[in-house]
Amino acid sequence: MPRSVRCSALSASLLAEQVLNGLQLGVMLFLMAAGLTLVFGVMGLINLAHGSLYMVGAFACAATAAATGSFWLGLAASLAAAAAAGALVEIAVLRRLYARDHLDQVLATFALILMFSEATRWLFGSFPLYLDVPRSLAGAVELPFGIRYPLYRLMIIGVGLAVALGLFWLIGRTRLGVRIRAGEADREMIAALGVDIARLYTLVFALGAALAGLAGALVGTLQSVQVGMGEPVLILAFVVIVIGGIGSIKGALVGALLVGVTDTLGRALLPSALGAFMEPSGATAVGSAIASMLIYVLMALVLVVRPAGLFGARA
Amino acid sequence: MKPTMTAVLAAMALTAPALAEPVKVGMITTLSGGGAGLGIDVRDGFMLAMQQANNPDLELVVEDDQQKPDIAVQLADEMIQSEKVDVLTGIIFSNLAMAVIPSAVAQGKFYLSPNAGPSALAGSGCDPNYFNVAWQNDNLHEAAGAYANDAGFANSFIMAPNYPAGTDALTGYKRFYEGELAGEVYTQLGQTDYAAEIAQIRDSGADSVFFFLPGGMGISFMKQYAQAGVDIPLIGPAFSFDQGILQAVGDAALGVKNTSQWSKDIDNPTNKAFVESFQTEYGRLPSLYASQGFDTANLLLSAMGKAEVTDADAFRAALEEADFASTRGDFRFGPNHHPIQDIYVREVVKEGDVYTNRIVGVALKDHADAYAAECQM
Numbered sequence: 001m002p003r004s005v006r007c008s009a010l011s012a013s014l015l016a017e018q019v020l021n022g023l024q025l026g027v028m029l030f031l032m033a034a035g036l037t038l039v040f041g042v043m044g045l046i047n048l049a050h051g052s053l054y055m056v057g058a059f060a061c062a063a064t065a066a067a068t069g070s071f072w073l074g075l076a077a078s079l080a081a082a083a084a085a086g087a088l089v090e091i092a093v094l095r096r097l098y099a100r101d102h103l104d105q106v107l108a109t110f111a112l113i114l115m116f117s118e119a120t121r122w123l124f125g126s127f128p129l130y131l132d133v134p135r136s137l138a139g140a141v142e143l144p145f146g147i148r149y150p151l152y153r154l155m156i157i158g159v160g161l162a163v164a165l166g167l168f169w170l171i172g173r174t175r176l177g178v179r180i181r182a183g184e185a186d187r188e189m190i191a192a193l194g195v196d197i198a199r200l201y202t203l204v205f206a207l208g209a210a211l212a213g214l215a216g217a218l219v220g221t222l223q224s225v226q227v228g229m230g231e232p233v234l235i236l237a238f239v240v241i242v243i244g245g246i247g248s249i250k251g252a253l254v255g256a257l258l259v260g261v262t263d264t265l266g267r268a269l270l271p272s273a274l275g276a277f278m279e280p281s282g283a284t285a286v287g288s289a290i291a292s293m294l295i296y297v298l299m300a301l302v303l304v305v306r307p308a309g310l311f312g313a314r315a
Numbered sequence: 316m317k318p319t320m321t322a323v324l325a326a327m328a329l330t331a332p333a334l335a336e337p338v339k340v341g342m343i344t345t346l347s348g349g350g351a352g353l354g355i356d357v358r359d360g361f362m363l364a365m366q367q368a369n370n371p372d373l374e375l376v377v378e379d380d381q382q383k384p385d386i387a388v389q390l391a392d393e394m395i396q397s398e399k400v401d402v403l404t405g406i407i408f409s410n411l412a413m414a415v416i417p418s419a420v421a422q423g424k425f426y427l428s429p430n431a432g433p434s435a436l437a438g439s440g441c442d443p444n445y446f447n448v449a450w451q452n453d454n455l456h457e458a459a460g461a462y463a464n465d466a467g468f469a470n471s472f473i474m475a476p477n478y479p480a481g482t483d484a485l486t487g488y489k490r491f492y493e494g495e496l497a498g499e500v501y502t503q504l505g506q507t508d509y510a511a512e513i514a515q516i517r518d519s520g521a522d523s524v525f526f527f528l529p530g531g532m533g534i535s536f537m538k539q540y541a542q543a544g545v546d547i548p549l550i551g552p553a554f555s556f557d558q559g560i561l562q563a564v565g566d567a568a569l570g571v572k573n574t575s576q577w578s579k580d581i582d583n584p585t586n587k588a589f590v591e592s593f594q595t596e597y598g599r600l601p602s603l604y605a606s607q608g609f610d611t612a613n614l615l616l617s618a619m620g621k622a623e624v625t626d627a628d629a630f631r632a633a634l635e636e637a638d639f640a641s642t643r644g645d646f647r648f649g650p651n652h653h654p655i656q657d658i659y660v661r662e663v664v665k666e667g668d669v670y671t672n673r674i675v676g677v678a679l680k681d682h683a684d685a686y687a688a689e690c691q692m
Contacts, residue, residue: 014518021510118347126351128534128563133542140544148517150542153510222542223507224534224563228348232505268511271500288477288501 013146018268019261024153026260027160031215032237033244033252034167035208041247042183042204045094046102048109050212050237051230052116057082057213058220058229059120062131071134075217082213083206085116090205095198113231121227128226156218163211164253171249180204184247239295243302245312254310259295266291337372338624340615341394343387343415344405346379350530352559353407353604354379357429359597360608361404367592368616376400382407384414391415395422401624402427404611407604409433409452409480420444423627425634429611430604434483437653438686444627446634446652448611450576451684452480455552456487458574458658458678459525463550465678466572469494472521472547474512476528477501484527484552490685497521502528509536513543521547529554534563541567548572553672556663557602561670568663568670576654577606577643578661578674585640600671606642613639645681651690655683 036050060081065074089112097105133152140148171177179200182190191197216230223229240259244251271287278286302310342361345354358377365373376398380387387406394400402425406412412431419426420442432451436442463471473488473496475481481501489496497519500512513536516524524547528536533555540549553575561568579590579600589609593601601609617639622629637648649655658679661672 011518014514017514018511021508021514024510025508121347121351126346126355127559128352128531130563130565132538132565132567138542140542148544150539150544152542219507222535222539224531224538226531226534226563227351229507229531232507264508264511267502268515284499284501285477288503292477292503 016145017147017149018264020147020149020153020157021268022261022264023257024157024260025264026257027157028215028219029233029236029240029260030160030253030256031163031211031218032233033240033256034163034249035211036237037241037244037247037249037252038180039205039208040241042180043094043098043201045098046105046109047094047208048106048234049089049112049116050208051234052113053082053086053209053212054216054219054230054233055116055120055227056085057216058131058225059124059129059216060213061217061220062129062225063124065131066129071221074131075214078213078217079210082216083210086209086212087202087206089209090202094205095201098201117227124227126227128224131220131225133221152221159214159218163214164249167249176203236295239299241309243299243309245306245309248309248311251309251311258298262298263291263295266294270294336623336625337374338402338615338619339374339376339398339400340402340404341391341398341400342375342377342405343380343390343394343403343411344377345382345407345411346377348382350382350407353430353530353602354405356557356559356602356604357405357407357608357611360593360601360605360610361429361612362608363589363593363596363605364609364612364616366596368612370616370619372619373616377405380406380411382411384411387411387415388418391419395419395424401425402615404429404615406431412436416445417442425624425627425630427611427615427634429607432653432684433479434684434686437651437684438689439691441651441686441690441692443631443652443692446614446648447654448614449607449654450656451653451686452483453487453490454576454658454682454684455554455574456484456525456527457491457685458660458682459550459552460488460491462572462574462660462676462678463488463492463494463523463525465676466523468523468548468550470497470520470522471525471550472496472498472500472516472519472523473525474498474500474502474516474528475526476504476506476532478504480529481527488525491679492525502532506532507535509539510543512536513540513545516540516547517543517545523548523550525550527552527554530560534560537564537567537571550574553577553603553661556661556672557604558600558671559602561663561672565670566665569665571663572675573661573663573672574658574678575603575661575672576656576658577603578659578672580673581642581644581659583640583642583644586642586644589642600669610639610641610643610646613641649683649687650692651684651687653684653687655681658682 057078061074061078064077065071137152140150240255244255270291271284274283274287378390404427407430409431416426426445428447430449432447437451475484549571551573556573618633621633659674660676660678662675
């Protein structure tokens with residue numbers, strides 16, 4: 001039996017790298033959560049099939065990149081495919097559910113998950129697809145303080161923050177944003193004022209879907225593009241919007257970063273921190289068990305202090 | 316009337332050995348969801364063997380367990396009670412196997428496992444009617460530990476998901492590995508981002524990384540590992556390097572050593588014919604799961620040629636002989652009905668456009684599992 005040796009000293013550069021990893025995970029969660037929270041805030045709809053749109057984005061990107069050899073065309077295809085799938089689903093199915101209660105919505109969107117999964121399998125087969133980072137973004141770069149970090153992950157952080165800024169601008173400064181906010185506040189009133197509410201809803205839904213598709217394509221490059229890839233992320237995205245406050249983009253951003261950093265640092269630090277006063281193999285087991293529930297503990301704590309979430313308007 | 320009836324029955328009894336009883340097989344396997352690739356390969360391998368044997372007495376029913384234990388149990392009840400199957404097979408995942416197998420064998424059915432080999436069924440929980448045609452879960456990890464010694468690695472970082480098969484994997488590796496550990500990490504089951512773990516690996520000063528991350532988890536890890544630019548050699552069991560997964564990982568897997576009881580280049584006529592006919596039939600290369608499905612069907616067919624399934628003792632004895640040509644070459648059962656077989660070290664290579672494995676050595680010869688001694692039948 002080998003002897004366990006643990007490295008207890010945690011260098012500053014490793015800690016900085018783990019914080020970057022947490023930010024990157026958080027930004028990716030934000031792309032998922034933004035669409036989810038927008039749809040819930042504006043239409044009052046719980047959309048479990050949001051993870052399927054993430055999967056659609058990843059598959060569209062992988063298939064297009066394989067056919068054309070260009071990752072960037074794949075990225076464009078993922079936005080288009082997810083937005084189109086989102087609009088289609090909104091017009092064909094979800095439109096009928098706005099007036100119904102949440103249980104009906106959950107049932108219908110759960111059925112959509114199954115249909116999306118089987119349709120994807122039918123189209124692409126049961127084996128995971130290949131999707132890799134474009135050559136121009138491959139490899140790692142040197143950052144200050146001796147940190148080596150993959151260029152592609154830095155790009156994800158950049159894209160996510162840019163999308164966040166874009167959304168704040170869209171919601172806060174444009175005519176469409178005014179309508180979205182008005183629709184959130186009182187949908188009968190803005191319909192009475194002559195805004196085509198049906199078109200607005202389709203548009204918002206397609207926007208949320210496109211963001212999920214973008215996340216799927218960006219993350220699919222790091223992970224495995226396979227049927228069912230959307231559901232684990234969906235659960236995290238729900239945790240994010242509950243923490244951030246349902247309907248709030250700002251809440252989604254803060255919640256996503258909190259969840260990303262908490263999860264990553266918990267996984268990285270807890271087992272070795274516990275190793276200081278436990279025997280190593282026990283510390284590993286207990287540490288990873290606690291790390292896996294850390295974000296749910298965080299969610300519970302936030303809900304105790306602020307039952308509507310950090311930036312939530314409604315309870 | 317009555318004497319005539321008795322005579323007819325007697326005549327029937329006399330002729331019975333000539334008219335073989337049909338054998339009905341119920342296959343419960345994973346055909347949808349993220350783990351579907353494994354079940355599909357097992358099914359396709361099994362059906363290929365059936366098609367080649369062309370034995371009209373073998374009847375197959377296939378159902379999808381959706382990788383859910385409750386559905387697997389429901390299907391098993393249905394197959395035993397309504398379909399009246401004689402033999403069950405097909406389950407991929409150990410948690411489903413534990414839910415189905417003990418009750419199926421308790422009802423007198425035979426179970427031939429084409430994949431899952433939980434330790435609970437190899438040791439004190441073994442059963443005369445349960446046969447595993449693939450491996451005991453620990454075997455490939457044990458072989459990886461043995462290979463690490465042979466390769467001169469003395470400071471491994473080891474990692475697996477935090478669930479029973481994950482802890483078994485690390486235990487199996489440590490059972491044979493003799494060096495020190497640079498780190499031991501349990502990840503979350505279904506985790507898709509490994510940035511935190513990769514940073515730890517780079518920082519740990521390890522000379523090798525052993526990981527067991529089946530399915531999509533392994534794809535994610537290997538891609539991210541390559542992108543992070545870490546060059547510490549990887550070792551793993553074949554589950555992260557099968558034919559279905561490799562194409563999705565691509566260059567990131569090239570050169571990685573992995574342990575398997577099967578490889579497409581094992582040099583024997585059965586294997587050559589199997590690889591060729593599988594490719595012709597399905598248009599893709601077979602995986603180890605496909606070979607396991609193929610061997611399971613051939614084991615069953617060999618027993619059918621020797622005994623009636625209605626005579627459980629004779630049928631069991633026929634299965635124990637394992638008198639079939641395995642794709643793995645030498646194959647026999649240990650006292651607990653688990654395989655005794657060679658486990659190879661393979662290397663991921665690219666042949667034309669296809670990523671695949673080739674054998675570079677033998678990790679463990681005639682390897683049996685660690686639990687056989689606890690099995691009392």
